[in-house]
Amino acid sequence: MTEPTSQRMCPSTSLNSAIQSFSPMPYQNNLRKVKQTEDSCPFPIPGLAADFFHMRVKEGSKIRNLLRFATARMQGEGNEIHGRPQRQVVFTGSDRGVTKTITCVEILKRKVEGLHQVSKLYYKTVNEVWKGSLHSAPGITIQRTVPVICILLSKDPLNPQEPGYQPPRSTSAPTDSTWICKTSLRPPQCPTLAKRLYLEK
Amino acid sequence: MTEIRNPGMSSATLGQSSDSGHCAVDIDPVEYTLRKRLPRKLPKRRNDVYVNMKTDFRAQLARCQKLLDGGGHREICVHGLGLAINRAINIALQLQASSQGALQLAANTSTVELVDDLEPEDPDEAAEPMTRTRNNSAIHIKVFYPDP
Numbered sequence: 001m002t003e004p005t006s007q008r009m010c011p012s013t014s015l016n017s018a019i020q021s022f023s024p025m026p027y028q029n030n031l032r033k034v035k036q037t038e039d040s041c042p043f044p045i046p047g048l049a050a051d052f053f054h055m056r057v058k059e060g061s062k063i064r065n066l067l068r069f070a071t072a073r074m075q076g077e078g079n080e081i082h083g084r085p086q087r088q089v090v091f092t093g094s095d096r097g098v099t100k101t102i103t104c105v106e107i108l109k110r111k112v113e114g115l116h117q118v119s120k121l122y123y124k125t126v127n128e129v130w131k132g133s134l135h136s137a138p139g140i141t142i143q144r145t146v147p148v149i150c151i152l153l154s155k156d157p158l159n160p161q162e163p164g165y166q167p168p169r170s171t172s173a174p175t176d177s178t179w180i181c182k183t184s185l186r187p188p189q190c191p192t193l194a195k196r197l198y199l200e201k
Numbered sequence: 202m203t204e205i206r207n208p209g210m211s212s213a214t215l216g217q218s219s220d221s222g223h224c225a226v227d228i229d230p231v232e233y234t235l236r237k238r239l240p241r242k243l244p245k246r247r248n249d250v251y252v253n254m255k256t257d258f259r260a261q262l263a264r265c266q267k268l269l270d271g272g273g274h275r276e277i278c279v280h281g282l283g284l285a286i287n288r289a290i291n292i293a294l295q296l297q298a299s300s301q302g303a304l305q306l307a308a309n310t311s312t313v314e315l316v317d318d319l320e321p322e323d324p325d326e327a328a329e330p331m332t333r334t335r336n337n338s339a340i341h342i343k344v345f346y347p348d349p
Contacts, residue, residue, distance in 0.1 A: 098286060099283070099286045099287065103338045105310060106310060117310070119308040119309065123294055147287070147290045147291055163305055163306065166310070
């Protein structure tokens, strides 16, 4: 799987980092990632209110768990532990968690109506420490630039001129996606597209 | 009933994950062949670029760069569906990096409905072909020169 984000041990140009596949060297030596640190910078989103809660979506996060928590905070919990419902939430995801972040945002927009959205994309650098068995040589540190997506969902209106702004979807209008499938474009008899499955009732 | 799926998940696991929380006691013995339908034919302006995982990354990046430099477009729109979201984001960020900050990005997200056809494997089984709808995420990134 070619993931265009990784780079080797020395910080290379960003184009190389976007093209190279995941560094095979640590896997070949049976190294595993011990630590990951990143230079934290504030969210590049203007108009953040004082109270918002941050959902960090990673590659292994379960969407159901994330959304159960997020919808509870946005719609107001019954037991009043956190007080009144929140008005703003920021989802961030990096590297392989970006797609899952977008999926979480889309599902949340379906559950909670009338949310304004601002999305931002940027690169950030992370430092990963890879080590073999614990008593072996000290681990290697890899510096990597990974893409990050940062999405703000807010019940309050945001600036529509902001790049990356999306208004809340009105319930009557169809989805703005350009890929709505209505026709049956059936591919020819191609074994590579067909997969077998047992249908579970 | 549409269910939200992990984008990029292979359809081979379609049968295993059910939309109900509890595990299914009885498994339908009928074996189906899954066929993914292609998304609908895309409306495409001159400055629309749809990113996929089959074409080389560099080639798609060069195509976008050519549209911005030679094509005379002030903005292009990079689209990515499912697993190609990562690649679309990388292309857009690379374009911005190579322009020395002259370009700006605006990202929009959306949900796309995809339909799968389920055909029974055994023609004697008398099970009718079914269709299953699932949702996938998509991103649309506008890469543009801001107005002075």
